[in-house]
Each structure stands twice: as C-alpha cells, then as structure tokens.
Amino acid sequence: MKTILLVLNGPNMANTIAFGCYLSGITRARLVGVFLCDKISETTTALKEMYGNSYVESILAEDLPERTNERMEQHIGLFKETCRKKGINATMYSNQRVTLKEVLAESRFVDLIVTDSIFSSDKSREGLPDNMLKILLAGAECPVLITPFKPTPIEEIVFCYDGSEEAFFAMKQLVYLLPELDEVKATVLEVNSGQIIEENEQLQVSDWLSRHYSYTEFVIVNGKPEVELFSYLAPKKNTLVVMGAYGRSILSRFFQESKADKLIKQLAFPLFITHH
Numbered sequence: 001m002k003t004i005l006l007v008l009n010g011p012n013m014a015n016t017i018a019f020g021c022y023l024s025g026i027t028r029a030r031l032v033g034v035f036l037c038d039k040i041s042e043t044t045t046a047l048k049e050m051y052g053n054s055y056v057e058s059i060l061a062e063d064l065p066e067r068t069n070e071r072m073e074q075h076i077g078l079f080k081e082t083c084r085k086k087g088i089n090a091t092m093y094s095n096q097r098v099t100l101k102e103v104l105a106e107s108r109f110v111d112l113i114v115t116d117s118i119f120s121s122d123k124s125r126e127g128l129p130d131n132m133l134k135i136l137l138a139g140a141e142c143p144v145l146i147t148p149f150k151p152t153p154i155e156e157i158v159f160c161y162d163g164s165e166e167a168f169f170a171m172k173q174l175v176y177l178l179p180e181l182d183e184v185k186a187t188v189l190e191v192n193s194g195q196i197i198e199e200n201e202q203l204q205v206s207d208w209l210s211r212h213y214s215y216t217e218f219v220i221v222n223g224k225p226e227v228e229l230f231s232y233l234a235p236k237k238n239t240l241v242v243m244g245a246y247g248r249s250i251l252s253r254f255f256q257e258s259k260a261d262k263l264i265k266q267l268a269f270p271l272f273i274t275h276h
Contacts, residue, residue: 001027001029001111001112001177001178002029002030002111003029003030003032003109003110003111003112004020004023004024004027004029004030004031004032004110004111004112004113004114005032005034005093005103005106005107005110005112005113005114006020006031006032006033006034006079006113006114006115007034007036007103007113007114007115007116007136008033008034008035008036008075008079008115008116009035009036009037009097009116010116010117012116012117012147012149013075013078013116014078014082015116015147015148015149015150015151016114016115016116016147016151017033017078017079017082017083018082018086018151019114019147019148019151019270020033020114020147021082021083021086021088021090022151022153023112023114023145023178024088024089024090025086025087025088026178026180026181027177027178027180028089029111029112030089030090030091031083031088031089031090031091032090032091032092032093032110033076033079033083033090033091033092033093034092034093034094034098034103034106035072035075035076035094035096035097035098036097036098036099036100036103036132037097037098037099037100072095072096072097076092076095079092080092093106100132100135100136103136104135104136104139104140104141107139107140107141107142108141108142110142111142111143111177112142112143112144112145112177113136113140113142113143113144113145114144114145114147115133115136115144115145115146115147116146116147117133117146117147117148117149117271133146137273138275142274143170143173143174143177143272143273143274144272144273144274145270145271145272145273146270146271146273147270148268148269148270149268150268151270152237152238153238154181154184154238154239154240154270155184155185155238155239156184156185156186156187156236156238156239156240157174157181157184157185157186157187157213157239157240157241157242158187158189158233158236158239158240158241158242159171159174159186159187159188159189159209159242160189160191160229160241160242160243160244161188161189161190161197161205162190162191162197162225163190163197163201164244165276166244166275166276167243167244168205168244169244169274169276170242170243170244170272170273170274170275170276171205171209171242171244173272173274174240174242174272175209175212179212181213181240182212182213182214183213183214184213185213185215185216185217186209186212186213186215186216186217187216187217187218187219188202188205188206188209188216188217188218188219189219189221189229189232190202190218190219190220190221191220191221191222191223191224191225191228191229192220192221192222192223193222193223193224193225196220202218205218206218219232233269234268236268236269237268237269238269239269240269240270240271240272241269241270241271241272242272243271243272243273244273244274244275244276
C-alpha cells in the first residue's frame with residue numbers, strides 16, 4: 001500500500017488521526033489528510049449532482065469566513081502536529097474543506113480511505129448511521145476503513161464470509177493492502193442461515209488464508225446474519241472486521257437494522273469495507 005486518504009470531520013477527529021498514523025506507521029504508506037464539508041447545504045450540493053435532488057442553501061453564523069478559517073487552522077494544526085510527533089510522512093490534500101463528490105473522485109487514485117463513523121458533530125443529525133458515510137461506502141472506488149471510537153492495535157482480523165465473490169474479494173483486498181498484519185489471528189466468520197458453505201470450500205478458504213497468517217480459524221454460527229453478526233462482533237476488542245458487498249447482500253440489510261446504528265455509532269473496532 002502506498003497512499004492512505006484520511007477523511008476527517010467528525011467529533012472523534014483526534015482518534016481518527018491517531019489510527020491513520022498507526023496504519024501509515026506499520027505500512028509506510030503516505031498519509032494524505034482531507035477535511036470534509038459537514039454542512040447540509042454543502043453536502044446536498046454534491047448529492048444534487050449525483051442524484052438530481054434540489055436543495056436550499058442557508059448561511060449560518062459559524063459558516064462565516066473568519067470562523068471557518070479559524071476552525072480549519074486548528075484542525076490542520078492537530079493533523080500536522082500528531083503526524084510530526086509520530087514520525088509519519090503526511091501531507092494535506094487541500095487547505096480548504098472539500099465536498100463528498102471530490103473525495104469520491106479522489107478515491108480512484110488512492111489505495112485506502114480511512115474515516116470516522118460519524119462525519120458531523122451536528123447533534124441535530126444524530127440517529128441513523130451518517131448518510132454521508134453510507135454514500136462514501138457505496139461510491140468509493142477503493143476500500144474504506146471506518147475507525148473505532150477508541151483505536152487500539154490490531155490483534156485479530158475477522159473476515160465475514162458468506163460464500164460470495166464479493167466476500168472473498170474483500171478478504172483479498174485486506175490481505176494485499178495490509179500484509180504487515182500477518183502475525184495476528186485470522187478468523188473466518190460464517191453465519192449459517194439455512195444454507196451452509198460446503199466443507200470443501202471451507203477448507204479451501206482456510207488453506208488460502210493460512211498462507212498469509214500464522215494462525216487461522218473458521219467459525220460458524222447459526223441464525224439470521226443481521227442478528228448474529230452483531231452478537232458475535234459486539235464484544236470484540238483489538239479486532240479488525242472485514243466485510244464486502246456494501247449496498248447488497250448481508251451488509252445492505254445490516255445497515256438497515258437498528259442494531260447497525262449502535263454498532264457503527266459506538267464502533268469498538270475498525271471496520272474494513274469494500275465492494276467488488
């Protein structure tokens with residue numbers, strides 16, 4: 001991996017920067033910081049061009065240039081100082097905030113996007129998982145890694161596997177982007193909702209994974225994927241979770257469930273998401 005795009009804006013910015021530095025440190029990848037527009041008017045402008053929606057732009061006191069510039073300088077200072085202290089090779093994408101549309105365009109030319117689970121500190125937008133995050137996950141042309149509320153070193157990787165091409169593609173993406181994690185435990189998690197993956201395929205997946213990790217395990221749990229995924233993952237710590245096929249299959253339903261709100265908003269582990 002050569003370039004990580006660190007998309008910043010939410011209230012957990014300091015921890016997100018710290019986790020971006022952690023990944024950059026273990027991979028030696030260049031870390032590029034970008035600050036996202038968080039106002040609904042700015043966000044809707046990007047969505048308007050994508051979906052044809054109309055919008056009404058409003059100007060708030062905190063949107064005035066002097067307030068915006070002051071906050072931006074503080075955020076840039078935090079990013080640069082954190083990277084300097086940790087000895088990370090980091091640059092700024094821009095000295096100004098950018099739209100979601102610009103981030104999606106840039107995703108084609110980077111290896112990984114790292115971002116927070118909450119894009120805005122605006123309390124009036126609390127509730128469902130951040131719509132901007134959903135759009136980023138669906139539209140990004142590279143994998144996206146959602147940082148936890150309190151980042152910790154990775155000691156286990158859980159690959160959520162349903163037998164689909166998308167799920168195995170996500171496994172490959174993680175393995176090839178982060179080969180430095182080869183010493184951690186690798187767990188393949190299958191949720192059996194009535195159609196279990198054949199034993200031969202389980203062996204093939206385990207064999208392939210064992211070539212990349214020192215210790216692997218194939219775990220099968222029974223029940224509904226949306227329920228059992230949360231039950232299995234919720235207590236995990238020091239764990240990186242890998243999922244594929246965003247917008248389809250398990251993950252699509254997963255984000256529609258109320259439990260997903262809790263999992264995303266109180267994320268206790270990094271979540272790696274990509275689509276085929």
